[in-house]
Amino acid sequence: MPSAGPASEPRSRSHAVLAHIGRIGAFLLGAILLLGAYTKVIDPVAFAEHISKEGLDFLLPSGVIVFVALALELGLGAALMLNMRRLEVLIASSVLVLFFLYLTGMNYYDFVNGESPAHEGCGCFGNLISRNPEEAFWQDLIMLLPTCIMAWLGRPRPEALTPMWKIVFTGAFTIAGLVFTWIAPELPLDNLATKLKPGVDLGQLCVGEGEDKACFAEAAPQLMDDPDLPDERYIAVIADPNDESIHEPLNAYANRLFEEEITPLVVLTSLTLEEVEDLLVSELAPSFELMPVPRVLLRPMYRALPRSFLVKDGKVVETVSGLPPFERWAGSADE
Amino acid sequence: MLSRRVSLPLTAVLCLLLSSAVLSPGDAQADDEIHARWRDFAPSGTYVLVQNRKPNREAEILHSRRAAAFLILNSGYEGVLLLEPRTSSVSEVDPASVKRRADGRADLVANAKVKSLGRFRRSRRDIQIRLTGYTADLQPNPPLLGWASYEEVARHSPEYLVDAKTFPLDERSMKALERFKGKARIQVYYGSWCPTCTRYLGRIMRLEKALKEMGKDVGVYYYGLPRTPAMYRDAEVRRQRIRKLPSGVIYRDGRRVGLVASTRWSKPAVELARLLVGGS
Numbered sequence: 001m002p003s004a005g006p007a008s009e010p011r012s013r014s015h016a017v018l019a020h021i022g023r024i025g026a027f028l029l030g031a032i033l034l035l036g037a038y039t040k041v042i043d044p045v046a047f048a049e050h051i052s053k054e055g056l057d058f059l060l061p062s063g064v065i066v067f068v069a070l071a072l073e074l075g076l077g078a079a080l081m082l083n084m085r086r087l088e089v090l091i092a093s094s095v096l097v098l099f100f101l102y103l104t105g106m107n108y109y110d111f112v113n114g115e116s117p118a119h120e121g122c123g124c125f126g127n128l129i130s131r132n133p134e135e136a137f138w139q140d141l142i143m144l145l146p147t148c149i150m151a152w153l154g155r156p157r158p159e160a161l162t163p164m165w166k167i168v169f170t171g172a173f174t175i176a177g178l179v180f181t182w183i184a185p186e187l188p189l190d191n192l193a194t195k196l197k198p199g200v201d202l203g204q205l206c207v208g209e210g211e212d213k214a215c216f217a218e219a220a221p222q223l224m225d226d227p228d229l230p231d232e233r234y235i236a237v238i239a240d241p242n243d244e245s246i247h248e249p250l251n252a253y254a255n256r257l258f259e260e261e262i263t264p265l266v267v268l269t270s271l272t273l274e275e276v277e278d279l280l281v282s283e284l285a286p287s288f289e290l291m292p293v294p295r296v297l298l299r300p301m302y303r304a305l306p307r308s309f310l311v312k313d314g315k316v317v318e319t320v321s322g323l324p325p326f327e328r329w330a331g332s333a334d335e
Numbered sequence: 336m337l338s339r340r341v342s343l344p345l346t347a348v349l350c351l352l353l354s355s356a357v358l359s360p361g362d363a364q365a366d367d368e369i370h371a372r373w374r375d376f377a378p379s380g381t382y383v384l385v386q387n388r389k390p391n392r393e394a395e396i397l398h399s400r401r402a403a404a405f406l407i408l409n410s411g412y413e414g415v416l417l418l419e420p421r422t423s424s425v426s427e428v429d430p431a432s433v434k435r436r437a438d439g440r441a442d443l444v445a446n447a448k449v450k451s452l453g454r455f456r457r458s459r460r461d462i463q464i465r466l467t468g469y470t471a472d473l474q475p476n477p478p479l480l481g482w483a484s485y486e487e488v489a490r491h492s493p494e495y496l497v498d499a500k501t502f503p504l505d506e507r508s509m510k511a512l513e514r515f516k517g518k519a520r521i522q523v524y525y526g527s528w529c530p531t532c533t534r535y536l537g538r539i540m541r542l543e544k545a546l547k548e549m550g551k552d553v554g555v556y557y558y559g560l561p562r563t564p565a566m567y568r569d570a571e572v573r574r575q576r577i578r579k580l581p582s583g584v585i586y587r588d589g590r591r592v593g594l595v596a597s598t599r600w601s602k603p604a605v606e607l608a609r610l611l612v613g614g615s
Contacts, residue, residue: 277381287401
């Protein structure tokens with residue numbers, strides 16, 4: 001009777017190699033999903049806006065889709081990183097990967113056919129990471145597809161039980177992530193979740209590539225080379241000028257500016273120039289300087305409006321959620 | 336008693352001080368003579384006054400952020416009109432109460448004679464002024480399109496004139512440009528609707544004036560563009576491959592030597608000197 005040893009040994013060795021590759025693939029895919037989830041968890045409002053923009057809220061409100069999508073990403077990401085390569089986990093992960101590739105692929109198709117500008121990239125990584133449609137598609141294809149295929153290799157035997165602690169941990173992690181998502185808009189995470197934080201050089205803030213590249217310096221040149229701004233120190237407020245509540249405090253500060261040598265103020269808005277011009281003849285006619293900046297440049301700079309920041313020599317010195325602490329920032333303009 | 340040696344120079348100095356106080360220009364007007372709120376009106380081309388469906392090009396529109404108000408001179412109404420959008424009010428200002436500054440800006444005097452005439456109405460983007468015997472609309476000024484001269488650009492967008500009159504050009508570059516002996520042509524592509532152009536057009540116009548005063552054979556031609564995306568369909572934009580505004584295509588002795596775009600116009604003399612004479 002022939003012994004099973006020599007024949008099964010190479011098979012188990014090759015299975016061990018495949019299992020190792022599978023574990024690595026699952027770990028990498030899980031890490032990518034968790035990174036994507038992280039950028040959305042800290043700014044769920046931007047994610048909801050992105051869902052609406054993509055027209056994915058035709059069945060459920062975008063807010064509900066945010067939680068469903070994040071539950072999937074967090075749960076599958078954690079499960080994959082813990083090597084829980086059960087069939088249902090791998091099938092769900094593969095469907096998610098194919099869905100991401102479909103989304104980025106459609107954006108890339110529109111971009112190639114001139115129906116979408118270069119800076120209208122996928123928001124799969126929230127406002128923190130800007131990718132144009134071409135980058136988004138190829139990066140997703142290169143990162144997600146091979147790791148997803150790898151994760152299927154050398155799966156543990158179907159009869160192998162998943163340790164209970166892994167299931168409990170994955171569930172708890174997912175619930176904790178969703179709770180965090182719920183409270184995130186109220187948490188002081190603006191510097192973490194946006195491109196605007198102390199130390200940022202406004203002159204280097206750009207989106208898009210090549211001829212479609214748009215930079216803050218060109219959208220708001222007044223803030224880059226104004227000889228009237230001593231030491232280039234000024235207060236900037238990103239706001240919606242149609243929000244009536246901001247007008248009284250901003251007009252009051254602007255009126256002080258006409259009389260006193262205090263830090264200049266500028267209000268940045270994603271309204272178009274025409275809309276800003278219309279405001280001048282409206283009942284909300286502002287006394288503060290209102291500067292239109294393309295939404296594509298402004299949106300990654302805030303989670304909620306208004307948001308304020310203090311600039312010196314073209315660099316962000318301090319940021320706050322809401323309107324500026326006028327008394328503290330007013331200082332003397334040449335301070 | 337002071338000796339003649341001391342009293343003569345002293346009298347001269349006193350006369351000089353007195354005359355400088357009396358003959359001081361409008362800009363140096365004492366602050367307390369100017370109205371606390373109705374001040375700092377600057378020429379604006381954002382809106383145009385339309386009467387009988389025709390733009391009144393004689394009318395001069397000034398806007399003040401400080402006052403959140405518009406001042407309309409030569410409106411066809413007997414007095415100067417003051418529009419305050421926050422209260423939708425129209426008032427008449429005695430022309431003698433308006434003080435012009437050398438750079439074209441204006442203020443109302445502290446004791447300005449202002450008479451309320453009622454309220455204006457809004458219709459879409461227009462302001463409708465309906466007074467007894469006088470009807471006019473304040474409408475958004477359509478963009479200036481096609482080739483235009485300095486005067487035409489200034490007439491359409493008077494807000495450029497403050498910089499066109501006062502912007503300090505880089506002295507070293509201007510000295511370098513004095514050495515330029517050839518013939519040059521600058522074709523400036525801009526949009527009267529574009530904020531970056533509002534920032535830099537006055538500076539380019541200041542440079543044009545300075546070069547003319549130096550007797551240089553440098554022609555500056557302005558080309559007004561429609562708003563985006565129509566701008567990208569313009570034949571000139573395609574031919575010159577313009578992507579950012581304002582863009583200036585520079586020709587030296589008939590040969591294209593460079594393109595200056597967007598924020599590079601912050602120092603127009605430096606850029607022109609670099610392209611025409613190879614540095615400042």
